[in-house]
Amino acid sequence: xxxxxxxxLLLALALSVYSFLAGIIALAFQNQVSQNQVSQNQVSQxxxxxxxxxGSHPARxxxxxxxxxxxxxxxxxxxxxxxxxxxxxxxxxxxxxxxxLAAVILVVCAFRDDFSIAYILHHSNRDLPGPYKxxxxxxxxxxxxxxxxxLLAAYGFVLRLRYKTDPRLFxxxxxxxxxxxxxxxxxxxxxxxPFAIVQGTIPADGNGLNPLLQYPEMVIxxxxxxxxxxxxxxPFAFALGALIMKYPGExxxxxxxxxxxxxxxxxxxxxxxxxxxxxxxxxxxxxWGWDPVENASLMPWLTGxxxxxxxxxxxxxxxxxxxxxxxxxATFWLAILGTFLTRSGIISSVHAFAQSSIGDWxxxxxxxxxxxxxxxxxxxxxHLVSEHKLESLVSRESSFLFNNLLFVLLCFxxxxxxxxxxxxxxxxxxxxxxxxxxxxxxxxxxxxxxLILTAIGPLLAWRKTSIESxxxxxxxxxxxxxxxxxxxxxxxxxxxxxxxxxxxxxxSYFYSLMAIxxxxxxxxxxxxxxxxxxxxISKHTGQGMFASMVQLTHRNTRRYGGYIVHFGVVVxxxxxxxxxxNQDKEQEMGYxxxxxxxxxxxxxxxxxQDDNPNYGSEWAVVDVYKGGKKIDTMTxxxxxxxxxxxxxxxxxxxxxxxxxxxxVYEGQNEKGQPVIKAHLNALVTWIWMGxxxxxxxxxxxxxxxxxxxxxxPAPARLERAHAAxxxxxx
Amino acid sequence: MRSWMTNSNPKKRPVKPPxxxxxxxxxxxxxxALLGAGDPATRFxxxxxxxxxxxxxxxxxxxxxxxxxxxSDGMRNELMASLTRGDNDSLVEQGFVxxxxxxxxxxxxNAGFDRAAWIMPFAALIFGFGLVVLVIRSWxxxxxxxxxxxxxxVRGAELEQFRDQARNETDL
Numbered sequence: 001x002x003x004x005x006x007x008x009l010l011l012a013l014a015l016s017v018y019s020f021l022a023g024i025i026a027l028a029f030q031n032q033v034s035q036n037q038v039s040q041n042q043v044s045q046x047x048x049x050x051x052x053x054x055g056s057h058p059a060r061x062x063x064x065x066x067x068x069x070x071x072x073x074x075x076x077x078x079x080x081x082x083x084x085x086x087x088x089x090x091x092x093x094x095x096x097x098x099x100x101l102a103a104v105i106l107v108v109c110a111f112r113d114d115f116s117i118a119y120i121l122h123h124s125n126r127d128l129p130g131p132y133k134x135x136x137x138x139x140x141x142x143x144x145x146x147x148x149x150x151l152l153a154a155y156g157f158v159l160r161l162r163y164k165t166d167p168r169l170f171x172x173x174x175x176x177x178x179x180x181x182x183x184x185x186x187x188x189x190x191x192x193x194p195f196a197i198v199q200g201t202i203p204a205d206g207n208g209l210n211p212l213l214q215y216p217e218m219v220i221x222x223x224x225x226x227x228x229x230x231x232x233x234x235p236f237a238f239a240l241g242a243l244i245m246k247y248p249g250e251x252x253x254x255x256x257x258x259x260x261x262x263x264x265x266x267x268x269x270x271x272x273x274x275x276x277x278x279x280x281x282x283x284x285x286x287x288w289g290w291d292p293v294e295n296a297s298l299m300p301w302l303t304g305x306x307x308x309x310x311x312x313x314x315x316x317x318x319x320x321x322x323x324x325x326x327x328x329x330a331t332f333w334l335a336i337l338g339t340f341l342t343r344s345g346i347i348s349s350v351h352a353f354a355q356s357s358i359g360d361w362x363x364x365x366x367x368x369x370x371x372x373x374x375x376x377x378x379x380x381x382x383h384l385v386s387e388h389k390l391e392s393l394v395s396r397e398s399s400f401l402f403n404n405l406l407f408v409l410l411c412f413x414x415x416x417x418x419x420x421x422x423x424x425x426x427x428x429x430x431x432x433x434x435x436x437x438x439x440x441x442x443x444x445x446x447x448x449x450x451l452i453l454t455a456i457g458p459l460l461a462w463r464k465t466s467i468e469s470x471x472x473x474x475x476x477x478x479x480x481x482x483x484x485x486x487x488x489x490x491x492x493x494x495x496x497x498x499x500x501x502x503x504x505x506x507x508s509y510f511y512s513l514m515a516i517x518x519x520x521x522x523x524x525x526x527x528x529x530x531x532x533x534x535x536x537i538s539k540h541t542g543q544g545m546f547a548s549m550v551q552l553t554h555r556n557t558r559r560y561g562g563y564i565v566h567f568g569v570v571v572x573x574x575x576x577x578x579x580x581x582n583q584d585k586e587q588e589m590g591y592x593x594x595x596x597x598x599x600x601x602x603x604x605x606x607x608x609q610d611d612n613p614n615y616g617s618e619w620a621v622v623d624v625y626k627g628g629k630k631i632d633t634m635t636x637x638x639x640x641x642x643x644x645x646x647x648x649x650x651x652x653x654x655x656x657x658x659x660x661x662x663x664v665y666e667g668q669n670e671k672g673q674p675v676i677k678a679h680l681n682a683l684v685t686w687i688w689m690g691x692x693x694x695x696x697x698x699x700x701x702x703x704x705x706x707x708x709x710x711x712x713p714a715p716a717r718l719e720r721a722h723a724a725x726x727x728x729x730x
Numbered sequence: 731m732r733s734w735m736t737n738s739n740p741k742k743r744p745v746k747p748p749x750x751x752x753x754x755x756x757x758x759x760x761x762x763a764l765l766g767a768g769d770p771a772t773r774f775x776x777x778x779x780x781x782x783x784x785x786x787x788x789x790x791x792x793x794x795x796x797x798x799x800x801x802s803d804g805m806r807n808e809l810m811a812s813l814t815r816g817d818n819d820s821l822v823e824q825g826f827v828x829x830x831x832x833x834x835x836x837x838x839x840n841a842g843f844d845r846a847a848w849i850m851p852f853a854a855l856i857f858g859f860g861l862v863v864l865v866i867r868s869w870x871x872x873x874x875x876x877x878x879x880x881x882x883x884v885r886g887a888e889l890e891q892f893r894d895q896a897r898n899e900t901d902l
Contacts, residue, residue: 284793291788319869390869398866405858413851420838420847428843433782435836436790442851 002117005105005195009146012098012153013185016178019091023175026085030168033078085171089160092174095181096157103150106143106194110136115206118196119143125208125643127613131219132209138222139213141343141358142194147222148339149184151230156181159234169252172241173234180233183365191358208643211615215281215650221273225297228267229335232300234259235307236332239325243376246383250315256328257311258702264304265698271297272691283649283664285584285679287687290439295418296338299411303331306407313400314386316462321384322377323404329373334411336366341418392464399457406450413442444511451518451573454566455525473532477524485517496658497581497682508580515577519570526563533560554706561701568693571686578659578683586677588669589620598680600661601625605633607674615641620665620674624654636665636676660684770813777822778809780837784830805830 106119110133115121123140124133138147156177163170188194212218235256242252274297279287288294307327313320344359390397417434425431459465459473493500503510534549541548553560587595589604596602606621619637623630634652641648654661662679669675775792783794785801791809794802805826812822826834838844 284789286793289789388869389872390866393866393870397869401862401866405862409851409855409858412854416850417847424838424843424847430832432838432844432847433833433836434838434847435782437780438837438847441837442848446851446855 001105001109001112001114002195002197005102005109006193008098008102008105009185009188009193009195012095012102012149013182013189015091015095015098016181016185019088019095020175020178020182022084022088022091023171023178026081026088027171027175029077029081030085033081088178089163089171089174092156092160092178095178096153099146099150099153099185102188102194103137103146106146107134107137110134113206115204116198116202117194118198119194121198121203121206123206123209125206125614127643128206128209128214129614131216132214135213135219135222136209138226139209142188142192142196144222144226145184145188145192145358146194148226148230149181149188151223151226152177152181152184152233155231155234159237165255166251168245169238169241169247169255172245173237176237176240177233180237183361187358187361191361205643208614208641211639211641211644211646211648212281214614214641214648215277217273217277217280221270221277223270224266224273225270228263228270229297229300229338231259231263231266232304232328232332232335234263235328239328240373240376243325243373243380243383246380250318253311253314253324257308257315260304260308260311260328261698261702264301264308265695267297267301267304268691268694268698271301272688276688279684280653281648281650283651283666285582285651285662285664285677285681286579287684290417290434290436292418293338293342295414296334296341299338299414300331300334302407302411302414303327303334306404306411307331309400309407310404313397317386317388317397319386319388319397320400320404321386322381325377325384327404327408330411333366333369334415336362336369340366394460394465394467394470396457396460396462396465399453399460403450403453403457406446406453410443410446410450413446414439417442447573448511448514448518451515451522451570454569455518455521458525458529458563458566473528474525477521477528480524481517481521484520485513488513488516497578506580512577512580515573519574519577522566522570526567529563530560551706553700554703557703557705558701561697561699561703564697564700565694566697568690568695568697571690571693573690575683575685575687575690578681578686581682583680584677586666586675588671588673589622589676590671590673595676595678597661597678598659599626600678600680602634602663602676602678604674604676614643615639618665618668618674620663620676622652622663622676624661634661634663636663638665638667655685657685658682773813773819774810777813777819778806780823780835781805781809781826782834782836784834790836 106117109117109120110124111130113120113124113126119140119142120136123143124136128136136143138144156174159170159177160174163174238252238256238259241247274294275287278289278294279285307324310320310324310327314324340359340362344362392398417438420434421431455477456470456474459470461469488499488501489503491499498512498516501509501513501516503513530549530552531545533552534545537543537548537552538545541551543551583597585595585597587593589595589602589607591604591606593604594601601624603623603625604620605623608619608621610617610619617637617639619635622634622636624632624634632654634654636652637650639648639650640646649664649666651662651664653663660679660681662681664677664679666675666677778792779790781791783789783791783799783802783805785794785799787794787799791802791805808826808829809822812825817825823835823839832839838847840848
């Protein structure tokens with residue numbers, strides 16, 4: 001099996017190299033042919049005119065024949081280059097088949113407990129449940145690189161199948177993808193081989209999968225994250241292709257935007273699944289620790305989000321062409337940089353892969369891609385000059401510029417914080433820690449500014465917005481937000497976590513109050529946009545308000561899908577704001593012992609142990625009372641995995657809209673009694689709810705617009721019955 | 731009663747009301763910010779969140795959650811002892827740095843090269859803001875794009891009229 005897997009990887013590499021080289025040759029020939037053809041056409045038209053004149057000189061007729069011969073040679077050349085291009089495309093498709101074969105073999109080996117393969121030995125064991133054996137594919141260094149390569153090949157497969165959308169642009173993008181694929185397949189073949197054979201005696205059982213990864217979400221989280229990371233290669237491939245070929249018009253940006261949205265949705269899902277996994281498995285009561293690996297996933301998300309906004313400037317106004325190029329490149333580059341951080345061991349992190357030599361490979365790849373992009377950017381940047389004029393400072397264009405500034409600034413802050421320990425070590429000889437306090441102090445104010453822009457942005461029109469209309473549209477949302485803030489301040493704290501917020505008591509309360517008030521502001525502006533649009537349709541069609549709003553959304557899915565995404569973001573922000581009200585308590589709990597936290601009383605009913613082939617476990621049975629009434633029984637667990645000889649805590653979480661009761665079995669005291677840590681985490685459910693809304697909004701934005709009804713005068717109706725449907729703009 | 735707007739000493743520069751108001755706001759903000767800061771439990775929580783556990787778990791001291799951690803319990807006790815002794819925040823942090831090294835602090839300090847960590851994002855914000863303003867100004871000062879023959883640019887009052895019409899027809 002290992003031999004077949006190795007062969008499949010080598011074959012995939014060979015096919016990728018062919019796809020890359022043949023693609024370049026085909027494009028070079030096509031460029032040459034089309035350049036020649038332009039000049040040839042001019043010459044042959046002239047010669048033909050002279051040759052067909054009555055009584056023309058024989059030499060002229062001979063010239064015409066030669067010119068025809070050159071034309072047919074050019075046609076032959078064009079045909080040849082098209083054929084080479086087609087073989088390059090097919091080689092790219094075949095690469096996918098070869099990588100799938102390699103991945104399937106690795107998974108089959110995991111299911112067959114083939115411990116002769118070092119990767120399977122180090123990441124699996126006989127008693128590992130089936131789904132986790134499948135997850136072995138991305139659980140270690142080599143397997144995850146194979147998985148990366150598989151996803152890249154899959155994206156390439158789809159792209160190459162859809163080449164008819166724009167054959168030339170897709171051919172360029174295909175070459176760029178093949179170039180990236182060569183890098184990953186080279187890594188797999190020469191630096192991190194997943195089918196490496198164990199030397200010496202083969203052990204009877206494997207070392208097992210890391211216990212932290214033995215959680216259902218871990219079967220979904222890495223694929224989602226990787227779909228996001230890898231997916232950004234596609235917009236980059238289109239952007240670089242468009243830059244190299246000096247693509248005329250903005251069609252490439254339409255194609256790229258859809259790919260970016262899909263990829264962005266995957267990355268969003270991956271990032272939040274990671275946060276949820278950290279919350280549900282790591283047992284420290286939080287969901288985001290500003291760990292370098294977490295930061296690595298956040299950075300491309302931030303620049304990708306900036307691109308999704310600024311791309312509208314290019315589509316609508318033909319502006320920010322250069323900036324968009326850089327944003328697409330930065331997003332791709334940061335995704336690779338994140339992988340470099342995870343794999344190289346250059347920055348210490350709790351969940352990075354083991355340090356290895358592949359860091360050098362990544363560093364070179366990052367350098368080469370940067371050099372290639374910079375070269376073509378400066379070579380062809382004249383093609384990216386925009387000529388549009390800005391009419392007013394108070395316009396959608398300005399808001400997008402500031403929006404992009406803040407996203408990029410946030411990304412820079414995260415990048416700076418992630419690298420600062422290394423920079424500090426180089427400059428002053430000692431490392432420093434850049435943890436949550438740094439990010440909270442620097443990133444939160446910027447995030448709040450972004451929320452303000454999220455509220456104002458949709459109310460601004462393209463080109464120019466009158467202050468009067470801004471005041472008219474903004475007045476009620478502002479009043480609503482201020483009213484909510486006042487209510488939150490003056491209400492008694494006993495009403496719940498977010499009530500009785502006195503911002504002067506603590507800076508975190510101030511941030512929470514601001515975040516909630518701004519979230520309300522954004523929600524009201526979004527609602528007012530739906531309402532006003534719905535009212536217009538309702539007035540013209542006589543439909544009910546809800547039906548009108550549905551129609552409105554369907555007519556411009558991108559705009560209103562985007563608003564739903566904004567609403568999802570504010571729901572997430574409200575969830576984040578809850579962190580200021582978190583409480584925790586730790587206690588040793590024997591039979592019948594009580595602990596009180598918030599409005600809950602916890603009573604330890606029992607504690608016991610269990611054993612199964614994969615792991616042994618200790619757990620406590622805790623009854624939960626509220627207002628003297630039993631409302632639940634919770635069972636926090638601590639597991640000890642036999643193969644890997646590692647322990648893992650699995651907290652038990654009771655979620656409500658208001659707060660999560662989060663119990664962690666921390667271990668046993670010297671008397672054998674469980675030590676329970678209870679966290680009361682406010683508003684956490686809002687975060688997961690918000691993510692669903694964001695994903696729903698993104699899916700909606702991907703749905704094609706419904707055609708708007710066109711009012712046509714009666715006599716003209718028959719003539720125009722077959723006219724193309726009209727769709728609304730953004 | 732003497733008005734706060736008059737000044738008996740002509741040599742002294744009169745304090746202008748806006749400045750006085752700003753000073754009052756600043757003072758109130760400072761008082762509010764410092765409210766509760768002296769409470770030992772609050773200080774323990776605050777300082778405990780500014781320190782890292784040194785066992786290698788990469789967690790904030792008060793969030794280190796594993797039983798049998800060789801360091802966190804001892805560190806928490808040291809923190810409590812320092813607060814009980816009446817050490818100020820700076821002294822507590824210095825004590826930890828001397829014992830465990832600079833990585834025990836969860837964020838860079840405000841001294842030496844560490845300052846760069848804090849300055850850089852704000853410098854980037856100012857730089858970026860300036861850049862955006864420059865870009866907007868240059869776009870605004872661009873000459874209007876050429877218009878095809880036969881078309882007349884709509885400007886001023888006429889443009890406003892069309893905008894109003896669009897607004898009325900769409901209610902937007």
